[in-house]
Amino acid sequence: MVTELGPDPNSGGPTQALVQSPIAAIDWSAPWLSPWREVGQPVAQRVQAGQAQPAALNMTVLARWPATQEAPVEFVPQDALPPGMAYESYIFETKQCPTREGLHDFFNGLVWLHFPLTKRRLNQLHVAQIARTGIAPVRGPARDALTLFDENAALLRAPDALWNALQAKEWGRVFGDLRGLWAESCLVLFGHALLEKLVFPRKPITAHVYRAYPATDSIIDMDAWVAASLSDEVLATKPFAHLPVLGVPGWWAGNEAQGFYDDASVFRQARLACL
Template sequence: MSAGFADIDWARPWLAPIETRGRRWQAAALTGYSGYLATLNEDASAAGLLTGRGQPLAFIAQEELPAGASYEGHIAQSGRVPTRHNLHDFFNGSMWFAYPRIKAALNARQAEQIDEHGIGPTRGGVRDALTLFDENAVLFACADASLGRALRGFDWRTLFIDERAAWGVRCEARIFGHALLEKLVAPYKACTGHAWIVDVPAEYFTLDDAGRRALIDERIAHGILAEPLESRAFAPLPVLGVPGWWAANASPGFYDDVSVFRPGRRNR
């Protein structure tokens, strides 16, 4: 049986940034679809957020997406996000509030690609990378370049054991991908995100959660809009290896499982 709204465990540390709003949305979702959409739209109206082409954010039932219209193109043009009554779209909506600039930037680039190339049987490299970010990204904020190199080099011992004390002080992980959040409602060891490394100043780690989110939201959104984007820019990150996210990883032996913590492409 697939997981549902009642299965969300708000004690999971990766859900902390969205817990307050998420609990309200969860309660509304458990009462029914129409009330759930109404709650999302109340929050959207109050927040005044915009989609990729400056349209006010709103949420509509999936069946209101016009026939033949592209999902991302419709959001950019109308501001209305087609939303199903399921966990996948629950977490997608949550990211519009947690990281509104990143979501708008992804939507703007998707709409730009659709305008240029249309909708075909394949997305193309740029749209693939944008979709990968949207669905499975982990934001790896890092004030120490050596930790970013360890992540890219599959150097799990350095990242998770030798430099364990660096987590929360010189680096941290924040889950952005809504498909990844959906998977983590029922966590499993091999669950892997695609890490997007963002350099931050040391002062980042003195900020509260809202301050940290605002800083990386702006910084990453700027990069998405200004720079080429391709799938190989990501680094695999087994998310239950993040210190403090899973009790079993307190033991160094947790990381000996090479089926999860693979040697990888160290030469890259």
């Protein structure tokens, strides 16, 4: 059961957090935040008004999953995680997500709210890996791939020509000859660390792009398709293309400038295969 925690920000509670919270730095007009704005901005306002992040997120859980429906997760303070217990195992066993204050866990919470099926699938795969290998200081390739997806993935529905050029890092085609195909595509940033980094946009920020084939461009359909597609075998193939996200047309005014895509330190060429 999800419970509300902390003060109601509309009750005249503390307002000091309005100035101090890093959540205040989020620019909700950023194009990449369009899928997150409707839900995320009210949560952010509650946090800025002084409510703890787990409580602010749980208010949305209560609204989206009423008592007649089982919520995918409840957000709890970080100290609810027992010492020595793996974070992913705790979520799997309790359906509670330990949540710290700050941008990183704020965006993790938003991803749970929008992509509950995918987040649950990632959690299941993590726990299965822990059962096989235990909790080791260094993660193996499978858990590395899972973490990479969770932290830094972007989901893309795109025509074949654009996807193939992106995989090959043919930047002149991706952002030049094929630029118009971006209007026919749907790109959603999924990784919560990726979303966190973009609060302070920098040209080198790069996503690991996973190609999706949802029935429509709705988040619900995207979530269902991605969750059903994920497995250790799929992730072991490293099914990602690299995308400097501020190069996406319409996402950053600077990419309209001549020479923006000529920066080889950001728009790197594909490595030649060894013979």
